[in-house]
Amino acid sequence: MVSKAPRSQFPKPPLEGLRKQLKESRRDAGQQRGAFVRESFRLPRLAAREKAREWFEQFPKAAYWTEIESWQERPGDIIEFTMRRLPNAD
Template sequence: MRSDRRTPFDTFRRASGAANERGGDGYRRETFTLPLDAARAKAREFLDRFPKAAYMTEVEHWRQLDDGQIEFTMRRLPTAD
């Protein structure tokens, strides 16, 4: 016989599963691949739109690709989304 009662662990398991779908840590991430000057402009635009003080915004990762383009990931909290 199965009980329909939910335990705190059931709630935790559902919540942790949803967090894992979002990256597990609650941050929103966007990855861009752009030429160097456009990448700088995009990062500046992102930081202006989502200031570090409110969103903990940062360039989480970047690298230069073989073709000279910059691939970078911007990370921020979803505050006020």
């Protein structure tokens, strides 16, 4: 015959508060679009290169995971691009 472990003399804590916090944090996370800071630009080619250099100098790739997330050429030698980085470095 298998013996059962004794029941705890303490009641289980209510979990409704925890459920509410989890639900709210998941909702908020869905609205943030991830942990990255993004900024989009539409500049002439040379100015676009300079702007990207500024970002990489100000937010080094090794610490902030800085990268050009997307880019495309537009008529008139205009480059439209989005830079992405972490909000802070640890």
